[in-house]
Amino acid sequence: MPKRHEPPTSRSLRRMSHAQPIDLIQYFVNRPRHLVAVAKVRSLRSPAMRLLVLSRNAALYSTSRLVLAARARGHDVTVADPLDFQIVISRGRPAMFLGDRLLPPVDLVLPRIGASITNYGLAVVRQFDMMGVPVLNNAIAIARSRDKLRSMQLLTKKDIDVPRTVCARSPDSVGAALDFVGGTPAIVKLQQGAQGIGTMIAETPQAVTSLLETLWAMGQDIILQEYIAESKGRDYRAICVGGRVVAAMRRQAKKGEFRSNLHRGGLGVRVDLPKEYRVAAMGAVKVMGLEVAGVDMLEGREGPKILEINSSPGLEGIERTSGLDVAGAIIAHAEKFLGARKKKRKGRDAVVESEQRLTRVRHDASDRPRKLRAGS
Numbered sequence: 001m002p003k004r005h006e007p008p009t010s011r012s013l014r015r016m017s018h019a020q021p022i023d024l025i026q027y028f029v030n031r032p033r034h035l036v037a038v039a040k041v042r043s044l045r046s047p048a049m050r051l052l053v054l055s056r057n058a059a060l061y062s063t064s065r066l067v068l069a070a071r072a073r074g075h076d077v078t079v080a081d082p083l084d085f086q087i088v089i090s091r092g093r094p095a096m097f098l099g100d101r102l103l104p105p106v107d108l109v110l111p112r113i114g115a116s117i118t119n120y121g122l123a124v125v126r127q128f129d130m131m132g133v134p135v136l137n138n139a140i141a142i143a144r145s146r147d148k149l150r151s152m153q154l155l156t157k158k159d160i161d162v163p164r165t166v167c168a169r170s171p172d173s174v175g176a177a178l179d180f181v182g183g184t185p186a187i188v189k190l191q192q193g194a195q196g197i198g199t200m201i202a203e204t205p206q207a208v209t210s211l212l213e214t215l216w217a218m219g220q221d222i223i224l225q226e227y228i229a230e231s232k233g234r235d236y237r238a239i240c241v242g243g244r245v246v247a248a249m250r251r252q253a254k255k256g257e258f259r260s261n262l263h264r265g266g267l268g269v270r271v272d273l274p275k276e277y278r279v280a281a282m283g284a285v286k287v288m289g290l291e292v293a294g295v296d297m298l299e300g301r302e303g304p305k306i307l308e309i310n311s312s313p314g315l316e317g318i319e320r321t322s323g324l325d326v327a328g329a330i331i332a333h334a335e336k337f338l339g340a341r342k343k344k345r346k347g348r349d350a351v352v353e354s355e356q357r358l359t360r361v362r363h364d365a366s367d368r369p370r371k372l373r374a375g376s
């Protein structure tokens, strides 16, 4: 039986990121065929890219995996902390400094923006957008995904199923809101929560009222949500890259816990994602406009219920659980994305050029009689 790929640990990766290229090649040569297929060295048709990974810490598993995957495919890759950028606003010429120097040329940016720096991180990503540098994901898509209410509004508009959810702001509305979500137990969530922090369960109407009042008094934006009891602390996490599901796992919450997040002690299990969940995940990322995403789905009685979509999904749990080279898939998509954009731009340039040529011809044509008239 072929040996299943064991993804590297954080420590071995840290060692590897300082390794010579030959070690990296060895690392990919030793992998089973299906992994090599994803990680294979880029084709000659996709030229080497200058990639920039925005991340607070180059030693994090996800960041170092992206760096390794990019280098293995022959790209030049730099990691920079979003907080080290200075955004320069000047009329018609958006620019950026990294530290005290002007930013070196970059072909594509891969942002890994943590929840703690959403605002500044998003401003940096937006500036790259303004400068015309391709970004995976772009600032609008990241901002959508960071707000659970906004995501739900977008998803339901496109008829994608989510747990019944209410957003209210008045203590008088709590009774009706609770009725709408099917009574208690009910889920109370911070709109900007992450890694399970900010998601709570309230067992009684009194608990719901006091939680809401406390959080409102603290100025927090919250949502009240139907508790999907039949999911029993389990959910699916699907990683979508370029609109396709490239890896998935089932997460099981630890005993006595309803949140399945790995950061909250949940356990990842290898799984073949059922087709309807695959379709739901792909629909959700399309609505959100995300090129790289982690989609969390509960198993409802009537099928998938989308919980949230993460724009900087962690790679450690999913690569370890699935044994798949998700970082390689992201870099492969970045190559395709950049190639498609260049082609589009070339096409647009050709149209502009031919229009300019036509205008010139028209000008020349209309100039001549005028000149003649002027001369006559």
Ligand SMILES: Nc1ncnc2c1ncn2[C@@H]1O[C@H](COP(=O)(O)OP(=O)(O)O)[C@@H](O)[C@H]1O
Pocket: 163, 187, 189, 193, 194, 195, 196, 197, 198, 199, 225, 226, 227, 228, 229, 231, 233, 234, 235, 253, 258, 259, 260, 261, 296, 298, 307, 308
């Ligand atoms: N409505 C719900 N019903 C049942 N379990 C839920 C519900 N909402 C969240 N959970 C559990 O809590 C976890 C965290 O919720 P989620 O909305 O994904 O927030 P976070 O951004 O903190 O991950 C989910 O992975 C799921 O296990």
Ligand SMILES: [Mg+2]
Pocket: 195, 196, 261, 296, 307, 308
């Ligand atoms: Mg989640």
